[in-house]
Amino acid sequence: MSQKVLAFDKKTLTGNITVPGDKSISHRAVMFGSLAEGKTKITNFLAGEDCLSTIGAFQAMGVSIRREENTVFIDSDGINGLKEPVQPIDLGNSGTTARLLIGILAGLPYHFTLYGDDSLSKRPMDRIANPLREMGAKIDGRENGRLLPIAVRGGHLSPIDFKPPVKSAQVKSGVLLAGLLTEGVTTVEEVTKTRDHTENMLKAFGANISVEGTKVKITGNKNLSGCDIEVPGDISSAAFFLVAAAITEGSHITIENVGLNPTRTGIIDVLKMMGVSINVIEKRTIGGEPIGDITVKASQSKAAIIEGDIIPRIIDEIPIIALLATQAEGKTIIKDAEELRFKETDRIESVVTTLSKLGATITGTKDGMIIEGNTQLHGGVTESYGDHRIGMMIAIASLLTDDKIELHDDECIAISYPTFFEDLHSLISN
Ligand code: SPQ
Numbered sequence: 001m002s003q004k005v006l007a008f009d010k011k012t013l014t015g016n017i018t019v020p021g022d023k024s025i026s027h028r029a030v031m032f033g034s035l036a037e038g039k040t041k042i043t044n045f046l047a048g049e050d051c052l053s054t055i056g057a058f059q060a061m062g063v064s065i066r067r068e069e070n071t072v073f074i075d076s077d078g079i080n081g082l083k084e085p086v087q088p089i090d091l092g093n094s095g096t097t098a099r100l101l102i103g104i105l106a107g108l109p110y111h112f113t114l115y116g117d118d119s120l121s122k123r124p125m126d127r128i129a130n131p132l133r134e135m136g137a138k139i140d141g142r143e144n145g146r147l148l149p150i151a152v153r154g155g156h157l158s159p160i161d162f163k164p165p166v167k168s169a170q171v172k173s174g175v176l177l178a179g180l181l182t183e184g185v186t187t188v189e190e191v192t193k194t195r196d197h198t199e200n201m202l203k204a205f206g207a208n209i210s211v212e213g214t215k216v217k218i219t220g221n222k223n224l225s226g227c228d229i230e231v232p233g234d235i236s237s238a239a240f241f242l243v244a245a246a247i248t249e250g251s252h253i254t255i256e257n258v259g260l261n262p263t264r265t266g267i268i269d270v271l272k273m274m275g276v277s278i279n280v281i282e283k284r285t286i287g288g289e290p291i292g293d294i295t296v297k298a299s300q301s302k303a304a305i306i307e308g309d310i311i312p313r314i315i316d317e318i319p320i321i322a323l324l325a326t327q328a329e330g331k332t333i334i335k336d337a338e339e340l341r342f343k344e345t346d347r348i349e350s351v352v353t354t355l356s357k358l359g360a361t362i363t364g365t366k367d368g369m370i371i372e373g374n375t376q377l378h379g380g381v382t383e384s385y386g387d388h389r390i391g392m393m394i395a396i397a398s399l400l401t402d403d404k405i406e407l408h409d410d411e412c413i414a415i416s417y418p419t420f421f422e423d424l425h426s427l428i429s430n
Pocket of ligand 1: 023094171173343363
């Protein structure tokens with residue numbers, strides 16, 4: 001396990017950067033390109049470990065996928081060309097690969113075994129397995145079919161009308177993908193809209209899918225056709241530098257070509273709500289996804305109550321928002337975020353433990369946290385617990401401390417942001 005000593009002489013961020021491609025969109029582009037007949041070219045693909053797990057899964061099913069740095073070329077015979085893999089498929093750390101893939105495999109007439117690393121092996125799969133079982137899929141795994149390793153015997157499915165009990169884009173997407181391989185109309189109706197990249201991109205690949213408010217309808221057994229996908233910059237990666245610039249004196253940065261899908265821009269709303277000086281210029285739409293440039297200046301932020309429908313729009317940004325809250329004026333309360341307990345770590349526990357170690361006054365609640373502001377953080381020994389977003393939060397926290405922070409297990413940052421430290425260094429060296 002590697003470790004890093006975080007001690008920066010200069011702590012002001014200036015200049016312009018782009019961040020790597022969006023993780024959610026990169027996964028989906030590989031999956032749908034593999035299901036589609038013909039050629040698909042993906043540019044600005046995120047070559048992070050999670051998305052490489054998705055490539056590996058489809059290569060194991062015989063799809064021709066070639067990567068040249070951040071461009072991926074797929075040449076597929078479509079759904080009927082997929083083959084039964086000889087070996088179990090390794091999903092690494094990736095929850096998105098697991099939940100979406102199980103949905104696809106449920107509709108294929110083969111047997112599959114899926115496994116992942118220690119973190120993924122603890123994350124619940126019943127949330128996707130249960131609706132698929134209702135459609136007729138045979139899925140079994142550890143703890144009564146709830147945990148990886150999981151075996152799927154796919155085949156003929158029947159459509160369902162599904163109302164997910166959890167707010168999860170992965171569950172919605174997994175059921176829609178099973179619906180794509182099922183004759184008839186499958187619907188998924190959410191209480192609160194979660195990220196909709198599956199709906200947008202399936203449309204681009206030619207699926208028969210329609211969206212009305214929070215209800216999505218897919219008519220199955222329609223062949224997909226390969227297409228070109230340009231992946232926007234990942235707003236969840238950008239979020240670390242948006243907060244870094246907001247909390248460090250004299251900073252002023254612009255992050256270019258960031259995805260601005262409204263189901264993902266909650267971080268911009270939260271920064272505005274907390275009084276951060278932020279400006280967004282929307283530039284163009286690529287593959288049904290808006291992108292633009294975001295400028296942030298160092299600001300004295302103020303506390304907020306963050307709850308309700310915004311939570312799915314900031315779910316992956318809550319660790320870095322918690323760090324911002326330690327610097328805001330007043331007490332920030334985050335509620336309705338119990339889903340944090342089912343991520344790469346229990347992110348309520350890992351955020352509270354880590355920020356407490358660094359001197360924050362923060363308390364975990366059953367569905368969120370309460371954070372006192374205006375706190376001087378100090379150095380110490382920390383660990384990511386194998387969670388990339390906790391690792392990056394710690395690296396940004398070190399911009400606020402006079403003494404060094406030791407970060408153990410920093411390599412997991414490559415799961416979603418392999419060039420994180422290069423980009424951080426480029427912003428502080430200007
Ligand atoms: O893929 P994974 O490991 O689940 O990744 C995370 C992350 O922090 O990168 C969550 F841990 O993002 C999820 C996100 O939280 C990616 C995702 C997607 O691409 O559909 C949806 C969200 O998860 P969920 O459970 O709300 O569907």
